Amino acid sequence: MRNLLSFFVLCLVATTVVLAKVPKAEKKALLDLYESTNGDHWVKKWNLKAPVSDWYGVKVEDDHVVEINLFRNNLMGALPKSIGTFKHLTKLNLAFNNITGELPEGIVLLSNLEVLKLEMNKIKGEIPESIGAMESLKELTMFNNFLSGNIPEGIGNISNLKILNLSSNALSGEIPSALGDLVHLESLGLFENDLRGFIPREMGNLVKMKELVLANNRLTGAIPEEFGQLASLQVFQIQNNQFNSFENLKMMDSRQFLVFDYDDENKTDFKDINFSKTRMADTKFEDDIDND
Secondary structure, three states, rough: HHHHHHHHHHHHHHHHOOOOOOOOOHHHHHHOOOOOHOOOOOOOOOOOOOHHHHHHOEEEEEEEEEEEEEOOOEEEEOOOOOHHHHOOOOEEEOOOOOOEOOOOOHHOOOOOEEEEEEEOOOOOOEEEHHHHOOOOOEEEEOOOOOOEEEOOHHHHHHOOOEEEOOOOOEEEOOOOHHHHOOOOOOEEEEOOOOOEEOOOOOHHHHHOOOEOOOOOOEEEEEEHHHHHHHOOOOOOOOOOEEEEHHHHHHHHHHHOOOEEEOOOOOOHHHHHHHOOOOOOOOOOOOOHHHHH
């Protein structure tokens, strides 16, 4: 009898494990996302009667939502306030949709998030100053939206960041010197905004930088002398600004560049540069995803 009871308990535990579900709060936040972004018109809809782990683009591990990937899925509407509920989320890819409204403050509560991709939407408003709390981020891309205001100093607290692309928005003010604290940064895109003032000399600390695109802004002054330290830089675009001196470009080794674009090629003795081989780097709004 005791053996039979033990067997029954083991079966009950096993069944409980199999039937385990994500927390109610996480499921509700998913439903909020579905409703607020017009889920009935998504390209690939969710079967709300199926387990959450079967919903398109949702990955569940250890009974928690760890990934939401709804790239190019016709999401329309604002992100819900409850987006910050997913404490275990490591990837959120909502790029190439029609998301509108402002970024909810709750998004900065995603403390384990490593990848945040919101490019090619219609998001407006300012980037929250508290975005620096998202210290696990390695990739942050929000290009081609309607973001405005300054780039927050707090972004310099995201010390693991490798990719930052805020191009093609309406960002204004100066480039914050705090960007120089992002010592792991490999790609920085601030193309086509309304940024003004000097390039901070602290950006010379970004020695792992491979791609730096600052073109089509209203930046002034001189290229910082510290840019001579950017030995890893391969793509460098600063054209269509209002710089008054390119003298410090001489501190850089032209042989490192795959792409180099600036406005004053005839006035600067930049050794070894062959301008016939330089070109405007294509701005590619593409995303490689795996929804399997």
